[in-house]
Structure formats: C-alpha cells, structure tokens
Amino acid sequence: MATKARRIGGDWVESTDPQTGKVYFANLKTRETSWTMPEEVKRFQEESVKKQKAAAARAAEQEKAKSSGSSKKPENAWLERTDPKSGRPYYYNPYLKQTSWTKPDDVAASATGAGDGKGAWVARIDPRTNRTYYYNQVTRMTSWVNPDEEEAATTGRSSTRTSLSTGAAASMVKRISKRLSAQPDADEEPAYQAGPAPPTNRTSARTSVRMGEIGAPKAGSRLSMADVARLKEAEAAAAGEGTSVVGLPQEEVKSPPVMDRFAKLRALRERTQKDDEPDEEEVATKQIDLEDLAANAMAEVTYDLNMNNYAEQYFKLTRKGFATKKTVHVADLLTWKGEKIKSSLHPLSDPALVHDAVLAFSNILCYMGDKPSRDPMDNALKIFKITVGAPEELLDEVYCQLYKQTNANPDATSCLRGWELMAMCAGLFPPSSKLEKYLLSYIRQTTESQPYPGVGKLAEYALLRIVKSLDLGARSEAPTKIEIAAVREISPVKIRVTLLDGRILDMEAESWTSVADMNQAVGNQLKIEDATPFSLFEINSNDEERALDDEDRVLDVISYWERERARQRRHPPEFQFVYKVRFFFDIKEDDEFAVQVAYHQAVHDVTDSRYPCSEEDAFRLAALMAQERFGDFIDDDSDHFGDELQAFLPAKYYHETIEVNLKDEIRKIWALLKGYDSQEAMCNYLDYVRSWKMYGSAFYFVEPQQRDFPPDAVLAVNAKGILLIDPETRDIISDWPYSEIVTWGHSSITFVLVAGNLIRSQKYYFKCSVGSEINTLVHAYVNRLADE
Numbered sequence: 001m002a003t004k005a006r007r008i009g010g011d012w013v014e015s016t017d018p019q020t021g022k023v024y025f026a027n028l029k030t031r032e033t034s035w036t037m038p039e040e041v042k043r044f045q046e047e048s049v050k051k052q053k054a055a056a057a058r059a060a061e062q063e064k065a066k067s068s069g070s071s072k073k074p075e076n077a078w079l080e081r082t083d084p085k086s087g088r089p090y091y092y093n094p095y096l097k098q099t100s101w102t103k104p105d106d107v108a109a110s111a112t113g114a115g116d117g118k119g120a121w122v123a124r125i126d127p128r129t130n131r132t133y134y135y136n137q138v139t140r141m142t143s144w145v146n147p148d149e150e151e152a153a154t155t156g157r158s159s160t161r162t163s164l165s166t167g168a169a170a171s172m173v174k175r176i177s178k179r180l181s182a183q184p185d186a187d188e189e190p191a192y193q194a195g196p197a198p199p200t201n202r203t204s205a206r207t208s209v210r211m212g213e214i215g216a217p218k219a220g221s222r223l224s225m226a227d228v229a230r231l232k233e234a235e236a237a238a239a240g241e242g243t244s245v246v247g248l249p250q251e252e253v254k255s256p257p258v259m260d261r262f263a264k265l266r267a268l269r270e271r272t273q274k275d276d277e278p279d280e281e282e283v284a285t286k287q288i289d290l291e292d293l294a295a296n297a298m299a300e301v302t303y304d305l306n307m308n309n310y311a312e313q314y315f316k317l318t319r320k321g322f323a324t325k326k327t328v329h330v331a332d333l334l335t336w337k338g339e340k341i342k343s344s345l346h347p348l349s350d351p352a353l354v355h356d357a358v359l360a361f362s363n364i365l366c367y368m369g370d371k372p373s374r375d376p377m378d379n380a381l382k383i384f385k386i387t388v389g390a391p392e393e394l395l396d397e398v399y400c401q402l403y404k405q406t407n408a409n410p411d412a413t414s415c416l417r418g419w420e421l422m423a424m425c426a427g428l429f430p431p432s433s434k435l436e437k438y439l440l441s442y443i444r445q446t447t448e449s450q451p452y453p454g455v456g457k458l459a460e461y462a463l464l465r466i467v468k469s470l471d472l473g474a475r476s477e478a479p480t481k482i483e484i485a486a487v488r489e490i491s492p493v494k495i496r497v498t499l500l501d502g503r504i505l506d507m508e509a510e511s512w513t514s515v516a517d518m519n520q521a522v523g524n525q526l527k528i529e530d531a532t533p534f535s536l537f538e539i540n541s542n543d544e545e546r547a548l549d550d551e552d553r554v555l556d557v558i559s560y561w562e563r564e565r566a567r568q569r570r571h572p573p574e575f576q577f578v579y580k581v582r583f584f585f586d587i588k589e590d591d592e593f594a595v596q597v598a599y600h601q602a603v604h605d606v607t608d609s610r611y612p613c614s615e616e617d618a619f620r621l622a623a624l625m626a627q628e629r630f631g632d633f634i635d636d637d638s639d640h641f642g643d644e645l646q647a648f649l650p651a652k653y654y655h656e657t658i659e660v661n662l663k664d665e666i667r668k669i670w671a672l673l674k675g676y677d678s679q680e681a682m683c684n685y686l687d688y689v690r691s692w693k694m695y696g697s698a699f700y701f702v703e704p705q706q707r708d709f710p711p712d713a714v715l716a717v718n719a720k721g722i723l724l725i726d727p728e729t730r731d732i733i734s735d736w737p738y739s740e741i742v743t744w745g746h747s748s749i750t751f752v753l754v755a756g757n758l759i760r761s762q763k764y765y766f767k768c769s770v771g772s773e774i775n776t777l778v779h780a781y782v783n784r785l786a787d788e
Contacts, residue, residue, distance in 0.1 A: 008037075009044035183340055184355060186362040186371070186379060190386045192352035192394070287508040287521055288492045294460040297467040301444045303437055307334055307403060310438040315400075316347045336409040338370045345400050348393055356386050357397045364405055368417040376417070377481055380424060384478035387429060395474075396435045398425060403442060412452040419446075419458035424487050426465035427511030429474040440466065461490045468512035475511065477559035483511075493555060497522055497536070497577045501600040505579070509554040516550035522579050529591045533598070535582035541574040547582055547773065580604070583780050584696030584719045589683055599628070599682035602689050609650045611694050612730065621685060622648040623669035628681035633670040639663075693732070694723070698777060701727070702751065705765035709733060715751070715766060717777045719784075722753065738785055744778055746771030 006014045011028045025041070026033045311317075311330045319328050333345055344357035363382045366373035373379055387395055402422045409415035422443075431439050443463045450456035469475075479487075486493045492508035497518075499505065505525055509518065515536050523531025538557065539545045548557060557577075565572035581601040587594045606613055606621055613621075625648055626633070630640045641663055646654050654662065676684065689695045697716035704713050709724065713733065716723040721737035742754040742761045751771040753764045768774070 009041045012038060012041045012044075183342065184359040184362060186359070186366045186373070186382065188359055190359060191355040192350060192386075192390065287525075288510055288513075290461065290464065290490065290492070290510075294464040297464040298444060298447065298460065300467060301440045301463065303441060304445070305438045305441040307407075307438050307442055310435065311345075311400075314434065315345050316343070319343070334404055334407055336405055336407060338365070340365065340371075341401075344397055345404070346393060346397050348397065349391075353391065353394050353397075356390070356394060357401075360386050360394075360398050361401050364401055364418070364421060367421060368405060368414045369411075370405075370414055377484060380421065380484055381478065381481075383421070383425070384428060387425065388474075388476070388478050392432045395429050396432050399431050399435060399439055403439070406446075407442075409451075415452050416454050416458070419455050419462065420488050423458055423462040423465060423490075424479060424484060426462040426469060427475075427487070428469070428479065430466060430469040436470065457490055461487075465511055468510075472512055472514075472553075475553055475556055477553075477556040477563075479511075479555065480559050480562050482558075483555055493558075495554065495558070495577065497579050498539075499597070499600065500578070500580050500604040501596075511553070511555060513554045514550060515548045515552045515554060515557075518554050518577075519550070519579075526593050526597065528594045528597065530588070530594060533581050533583045533585045533587065533594070534579060537578045537580060537582070539576055539578045545578070581696075583777070583784070585784055586719075587686075589679075592679065595679065595682055595686070599685055602686055602695075605695075606689060607647065607650055609652060611689075611692060611697070613650055615653055617688075618649055618653050619665050620669055621688060622666045623673060624676075624681050624685045624688070626666060626670045627673040627676050628678050628685070631678075632674045633667060635671070641666075693720075694718070697723070698773075699725075700768055700770055700774060702766035702768040705767060713766075715768075715774065717774055717781075719781050722778070738778075738782055741778075741782070744775065746775040751775065 008014045008025070013026055013028060014023060015026060016023055022035065024033055024035050025037055027038075032038075308330050311334055315330065315333055317328055317330070317333075318325050341358060341361050344354045346357075348354050348357060360383055362371070363379040363386075365371040367376045367379040367383070369376070383398065387398055399422075402418060402425065406415055406418040406422065409418060430436070440463060443459050443466070446459040447456050447463065450459075483493050492510050492513075495507050495509050497505045497507050505522060507518065507521060507525070519535050520531060522536075523534060528534070535550075536548045536554075537545050538548055538561075561575040564575075579597070581598055587598050589595060603621075603625060605611060606618070626640065641648065645659055645662060648666070649662065673681070694716055695718070697718040700715045700717075702713055702715045703711060704724070710726060710733070712727060714725040714727050716725055721735065722741070723732050723736075724734040725731070726733055736753065736755045740755050740757070742756060742758070744754065745752045748771070749767060749769060751766045751768055751774045753766070754761050755764065756762055
C-alpha cells in the first residue's frame with residue numbers, strides 16, 4: 001500500500017517504508033535519506049516556532065499600547081449568524097455595527113499572556129494538494145506542522161492560555177473595520193483574501209521538461225536519453241575508447257538551444273524554397289468569426305428583464321446618512337455617478353469585500369475618464385487583480401457597478417470606455433445565476449438602442465464573451481495589456497505558433513479559446529485530417545518544455561508567461577507555442593500533411609539527440625532528409641548542404657573541422673535513394689525511427705520502490721508500452737507492453753503500475769512528481785489500442 005509523504009521543513013519529508021513500516025526522512029532536493037530526524041529539520045522547526053511567537057508578541061504589544069488609554073469597553077454582545085452563501089458562521093455586534101469571521105472573545109481567549117498565539121492553531125485542508133496545514137486565528141500565520149504540538153514535544157511543558165482583554169480584542173476589530181471602510185484610492189491594493197493561504201508547496205510547481213542538459217537527475221524531471229548517451233561517450237573518450245567512421249573527435253557536445261535550432265531551420269527553409277510560391281500559412285485567414293458568433297449568442301437571449309427588479313431584491317437600499325439612516329431610490333443606485341461611492345451596492349459578507357468593491361469603483365471611474373488617471377490601462381489591470389479568484393458576490397458587484405456607470409452616462413467617451421470594461425470583464429468571469437438574465441437583458445437592449453457610436457458593437461462583443469464565460473467558468477489569470485488592447489479593438493489576440501520545420505503560423509485566440517481548440521485550429525490550418533496526435537507545447541529560452549493541458553486557456557498561458565518574466569526580471573525567459581507530436585500514434589500515409597508534421601518531429605528528435613542513435617543511423621537518416629528536401633542526388637560540384645549541415649545531424653556527430661568528410665558520407669547513401677519522391681522519403685524516415693524500441697518515448701526520472709530495482713531509474717512511456725531503464729548503462733531493466741498492464745494510477749508523488757494478468761499480477765510503485773502526466777500518456781495509448 002502506498003504511503004503519503006508529509007513535508008516537515010525545508011526540502012525534507014517524512015514517510016513510511018512500505019516494506020518495513022518504519023518511519024524515515026528524505027530530502028527531495030539532495031535525495032538524502034535518514035532513519036532519524038535530521039538536525040536541519042529540528043533547527044528549522046524551532047526557528048519557525050520562534051518566528052511565529054515573535055510576530056504574535058509584537059502584534060499583541062501594539063494592541064496593548066493602543067488600547068491602554070481607553071477606559072470604556074464596548075458592549076460584549078457578539079451574535080453568531082450563518083452566511084447563506086457560503087454556509088460559514090460569522091459574528092455580528094449590534095452595538096459596534098461590525099461583523100467578523102471569528103468571535104473576538106474566542107480569539108482573545110485563545111491567545112497567551114504574551115499574545116504569542118499558542119493554542120490558536122486549527123487544522124485546515126489545502127484544496128490543491130489535500131494536505132493538512134495549520135492556521136493561527138490570532139496571528140493569521142500558516143504552517144505545515146502544528147507549532148503547539150512541536151513546542152509540547154520540545155519543552156515537555158503544556159501551553160498555558162491567558163487572554164487579551166475584551167477591550168483590546170474589540171479595539172482591534174474596530175480598527176480593522178475603520179481601515180476597510182475608509183475611501184480607498186485607486187492605486188491601493190485589494191484587501192480581500194479568499195481565506196488563509198496554505199503554506200507554499202514548492203513541489204506542486206509546474207513541471208518543465210529540460211532538453212539536452214546533462215544535469216544531476218531529480219526525481220520527477222523529464223530528460224533526454226541522449227544526455228545519458230553523451231555522458232557515457234564522453235567517459236569512454238576520456239579513457240581512450242570509441243571510434244568514428246569519419247574521425248570525429250570524441251568529445252561531449254550539447255545540442256544547440258531549441259530556439260537557435262528553429263532559426264537555423266527557418267534559414268534552411270528560406271534557402272531551399274526561395275523561388276517557390278508564398279507559404280499557405282502566410283495568407284491571412286479569418287479563424288474566429290466574431291460577428292457570426294455574436295449573432296448566435298444574441299439569439300439565445302430571448303428574455304427581457306428589468307434591472308430595477310434585481311436591485312430591489314439584492315441591493316442595499318438603506319444607507320447611513322449624516323445622522324440617521326435613509327432609504328435610497330433604486331434609480332439613483334443604477335444611474336451613472338461621477339463621484340466615488342462610499343459603500344458597495346450589495347450588502348457584502350466581509351468588510352474586506354466592501355473595501356475592494358469601493359476600490360473597484362474608483363478604478364472604473366479612472367479608466368472611464370471620470371477621474372484623472374496616470375494610465376487607464378493600469379486601472380483596468382487593478383480591477384482584474386481585484387476580481388481574479390474573488391467570491392461570486394464581489395464579481396456581481398463589479399458587473400452592477402459597470403451597469404451603473406454605462407446607464408444614462410452623459411459623456412460618449414466615458415460610456416464607450418465603460419463598455420470596454422464590460423467586455424473585458426465578460427471574458428474573465430461570468431455573472432451569478434441571480435444576475436445572469438438581468439445583465440444579458442441589459443446588454444441586448446443596449447445593442448438595439450446604441451446610445452453612442454461604437455457602443456452597440458462593444459455590447460454585442462460583451463454579450464458573446466459572457467455567454468462563453470457562462471459555459472466555461474472563470475479564468476485563472478488576469479488579461480495582459482495585449483489582450484486589453486485587442487478587446488478595445490473588438491478583435492481576437494494574435495498569437496504565433498512555431499512548427500518544427502521552422503515555419504511560424506499566425507493564429508487567433510479569444511478569451512474562451514482552450515488549448516484543445518487551438519490544437520484543432522492549427523490542424524485545420526495545416527489541412528491535417530486527424531490532429532489527435534498533435535498538441536501545443538510551451539517552450540522557453542531555457543530549453544524547458546511543457547505539454548499544455550487541453551483545458552488550459554491559451555490567453556491564460558500567455559498571462560502566466562508575463563508573470564514569469566516579471567518574477568525573473570533580471571533574466572526574463574522568452575516563451576513560445578510549438579505545435580508537435582505528443583501522442584506517437586500510427587499516422588495514415590494518405591494523411592499527407594499529418595505525415596509532414598510527424599516527419600519534422602522525427603527529424604527534430606533525431607537531430608536534437610532525444611534518443612540513442614548510432615553514427616550509421618545518423619548518416620542514413622541525414623541522407624533520407626536530403627532526398628526529401630533536395631530530390632535525387634546529382635554528382636556535380638554543387639553544395640546542397642551549404643553551411644546548414646548542423647540541421648541534418650545530431651550535435652555529437654557534427655564538427656565543423658570535418659564537414660567535408662561528413663558530407664561525403666551522407667552523399668554516398670543519398671545516391672542510393674534515387675527515385676524516392678518527397679512523401680516516400682518522409683515515410684521511410686518515419687518507418688526507420690519507429691523501429692527503435694525507445695522512439696516516441698517520454699522519459700521521466702523516477703525512484704522505484706521495489707527492492708529488486710535500482711534506487712534511481714528512468715521510466716519511458718511510448719505507444720508500445722512502458723520501459724524501465726538504468727540511467728547509467730541505458731539497459732532496459734523491465735518492459736511492460738500494454739497487453740500486460742492490468743491497471744495504473746497516480747498521486748501527487750507517485751505513479752502506480754499493475755502488470756501481469758487477471759490471475760497473477762504485481763504492483764509497482766514509482767516515486768515522482770509527474771504521475772499525472774505519465775497517467776495521461778498511458779491512458780491515451782491504451783484507449784487508442786482499445787479503439788483499434
């Protein structure tokens with residue numbers, strides 16, 4: 001039975017040996033293991049507890065200093081209520097007119113005499129990993145371990161609880177409430193957080209694929225098997241071993257960065273096709289017909305509801321005046337206003353949400369030009385920062401604010417900008433089911449009334465984007481400035497997709513475009529009949545690659561790239577989309593354009609040293625590549641390869657000092673291929689590499705948990721089955737064709753394989769962090785075999 005590892009500090013985890021049942025400790029970074037708790041972990045936990053205490057003590061001293069001058073205590077009359085939206089209990093004080101998620105008396109009682117937060121730790125579940133972490137209700141800090149338990153184990157003493165005074169607790173609540181209810185400036189940060197954030201789990205970061213690097217293996221990392229081959233050959237060369245048919249110096253040579261390789265491929269393509277007609281991908285085509293899509297979306301809105309009815313039911317109609325409360329007319333709340341609002345339109349469940357609602361309105365005013373702004377684009381970005389991941393009630397609030405500011409707006413420019421914001425938000429998050437029909441009715445009415453030039457088109461666009469958001473749900477990333485500019489122009493975002501032959505396709509993406517949609521669109525652009533084997537990959541300038549999930553939104557991926565560049569400001573990586581083979585299914589030879597893409601994938605994998613390739617194989621494949629590109633060999637003085645020979649061979653077989661010898665070896669084989677047309681040469685190239693046992697494999701470093709396997713190994717997954725490979729010798733340790741695989745599964749830290757038959761089978765555990773990716777590949781290959 002698999003055991004779950006529990007992070008205990010730094011890179012260390014605690015787990016149980018499945019063979020002996022004993023607890024052991026392992027370092028995820030160095031791979032060091034120990035039966036006893038390392039001193040580093042003990043120091044880390046002690047320091048963590050000390051920091052928690054120090055922070056809590058400082059907070060308590062500040063509260064004590066601020067409340068010491070007050071002799072009058074507020075009424076202790078907190079009432080427990082239940083939030084109807086979330087079902088969470090909250091507390092309301094009718095005297096202070098304040099609300100709180102935690103009862104101040106309970107908070108005070110859980111603190112120690114020094115205010116260090118002892119006894120206030122509660123267990124929570126991290127929704128991303130399902131791991132338990134601990135949240136301190138006093139200090140609002142989080143920890144993977146329970147500091148109360150750690151201190152009891154370390155000192156041998158039980159924690160003694162004392163409490164803050166009721167006055168100090170109430171003073172703290174009142175001070176926080178006063179800060180949140182103040183009029184925020186447009187450049188302030190949002191106050192609301194969806195809940196106490198669990199401690200950062202570094203192992204759950206996005207998995208990247210490093211190409212052509214001979215770094216130290218890390219569990220769960222993908223690698224190129226040629227890296228191991230290069231390392232072994234370099235060792236053999238150092239010992240005076242190894243020969244080459246052309247006298248190639250036996251030295252370790254890395255493949256050039258993938259982006260440099262793309263540039264060389266483009267140069268070669270331009271040289272060999274300079275007299276041809278322009279490529280088909282250079283002809284602009286309309287990929288996303290917004291007018292047709294908008295017309296279909298408008299046809300779905302067959303109802304006609306009045307927003308006044310929504311406001312009467314859900315708005316906060318009783319407002320606090322100078323001395324008394326007064327009732328506000330719905331029409332006033334739904335009509336344009338050139339000044340900041342003092343509170344939210346809706347009664348929101350958290351003071352922080354009210355603060356962010358007022359902050360959002362301030363930024364709406366600035367973007368629309370009703371208030372001065374240094375850069376309206378920054379105001380739009382601030383609105384997105386407030387809304388991404390926010391509760392539904394705040395999202396509805398922003399939509400209603402945009403309704404208010406576009407309704408009866410006396411200024412044409414301001415109104416137009418308001419509708420720009422409406423269209424931007426429409427592509428980011430949907431309204432709730434309560435607001436949906438009222439909002440869509442208003443937008444449809446605006447497409448018909450068109451109060452100002454340009455507003456009608458923006459309203460149609462906003463309606464389309466809302467309908468798409470209702471189908472797909474909210475996005476996970478805020479739009480980039482490029483997307484904002486495209487929305488203002490009512491135009492899809494232009495993106496570039498690189499092919500492995502060096503070509504670049506200009507594609508279009510909208511807020512609703514998923515990776516699966518883009519895969520199909522690229523396949524259509526290339527006239528591929530069956531695009532199932534192909535997919536978009538993310539590749540960066542650090543030679544890292546990642547297969548994108550079908551459900552990912554293309555524009556969210558671009559937003560993620562922008563965040564990564566901002567995070568790595570000193571050395572920002574460059575990213576690009578690359579369309580290539582993900583699933584190495586058999587491709588029909590009459591699917592001409594699919595064969596072309598698969599062929600260029602094979603050329604890329606061979607020349608990038610993705611798989612072990614002998615020198616003889618390298619020359620034969622280079623000759624087939626020459627036949628496909630140049631046609632029949634002609635024995636004259638022309639140099640077909642020019643200075644692009646590197647594009648034909650793996651890096652370890654190329655050296656500029658012996659280019660003449662290399663070209664002669666390739667020409668000898670090329671001359672024997674006379675009569676092959678381009679398609680036949682490509683199919684022969686594919687047949688050749690498909691005969692390799694490892695071709696089409698995705699490689700992963702794993703840690704087998706069986707004793708008869710080495711502690712570190714490589715798991716190779718391809719269309720034929722799963723291989724376990726020794727990274728030192730490159731020998732295949734075990735081979736499981738899909739016909740012998742009974743079932744499989746994964747967790748966040750393991751991949752599990754059951755092989756054998758229904759009568760007798762064996763379970764294998766492999767520790768890694770890419771179990772989900774392995775599971776996806778195996779599932780796809782097994783399903784294809786079942787269909788066939």
